[in-house]
Amino acid sequence: MPSPKAKNPGRSGGSPVLGSSNGRYEFMSLTKPLNRSSPPHLLQRQGSDPTTARLRASESPTRRRGSGSSTGSASGQGPPEEDGIRLNPSLIRVALSSLLAIDLWLSKRLGVCACEDSSWGSVRPLMKLLEISGHGIPWLAGTVYCLYKSDSAAGQEVMLNLFMGLLLDLILVGIVKAVVRRRRPAHNRMDMFATFSVDRYSFPSGHATRAAMCGRFLLAHLVLAAPLRVLVFLWVGLVGLSRVMLGRHNVTDVMFGFWMGYCQYNLVEMLWLSPQTLQGLLGQSA
Numbered sequence: 001m002p003s004p005k006a007k008n009p010g011r012s013g014g015s016p017v018l019g020s021s022n023g024r025y026e027f028m029s030l031t032k033p034l035n036r037s038s039p040p041h042l043l044q045r046q047g048s049d050p051t052t053a054r055l056r057a058s059e060s061p062t063r064r065r066g067s068g069s070s071t072g073s074a075s076g077q078g079p080p081e082e083d084g085i086r087l088n089p090s091l092i093r094v095a096l097s098s099l100l101a102i103d104l105w106l107s108k109r110l111g112v113c114a115c116e117d118s119s120w121g122s123v124r125p126l127m128k129l130l131e132i133s134g135h136g137i138p139w140l141a142g143t144v145y146c147l148y149k150s151d152s153a154a155g156q157e158v159m160l161n162l163f164m165g166l167l168l169d170l171i172l173v174g175i176v177k178a179v180v181r182r183r184r185p186a187h188n189r190m191d192m193f194a195t196f197s198v199d200r201y202s203f204p205s206g207h208a209t210r211a212a213m214c215g216r217f218l219l220a221h222l223v224l225a226a227p228l229r230v231l232v233f234l235w236v237g238l239v240g241l242s243r244v245m246l247g248r249h250n251v252t253d254v255m256f257g258f259w260m261g262y263c264q265y266n267l268v269e270m271l272w273l274s275p276q277t278l279q280g281l282l283g284q285s286a
């Protein structure tokens, strides 16, 4: 008994179908346009007249899924473009939700200092010390102090630009946090000092952006011996790690924060305020 496919040999769709010739069924590729030299009975069954061809194309699996393509499978030259376009967003969604699931799982596992009675609760004070070392207030206060104390024009220029960078960081992180509005992990205890209202959101980590930006700044503008340069690298990494261990952030908040801070430094370099620019600005405002 012939299969249902055998009754309908003209379906297009890239898979071999059966063509009937004197009662025998043969495989026939639909990935290539039908050869003019094909026997007349095959041409007839494929629907050589345009109306039949259109009807048969509308029966194809890709058509039935509603891709509506007039190219690609209808002409037998591979999958229609729309199918690729429709598949990709769902693949991206699956990839993103898997990444999110891994992120949440890993962040929860690494949040070992989230409170005193957590498994690593005893190192919580040390993590909080790292938190203070990357907080905006000590950095702003320290920069203003160095600016005030600096007696060289070059030192003042560097400190002023660091101050601008720190302000820029607070503004940019605030904007991204307000737009993304990702909640902090459920295991976080909100006991941070001096926060803005946007700091109830966790993406990106402000400590991570600041650490990355200031780390790059120090490495570029201070003449540091090799051990001190290593220390700067270590400090940046530890500030990021402490955010996750304290349960303040998910891993992706910190990773994105590092990337954002790295890019913010490029912005600081682009907008660098030279003494001449400053004089110009001060002259205009006077």
Ligand SMILES: CC(C)=CCC/C(C)=C/COP(=O)(O)O
Pocket (backbone or CB within 6 Å): 135, 136, 137, 140, 170, 192, 193, 194, 195, 196, 199, 201, 202, 204, 205, 206, 207, 208, 243, 248
């Ligand atoms: C009050 C000032 C000047 C800065 C706030 C710094 C702060 C608390 C940022 C939040 O960092 P995370 O996003 O890493 O938790």
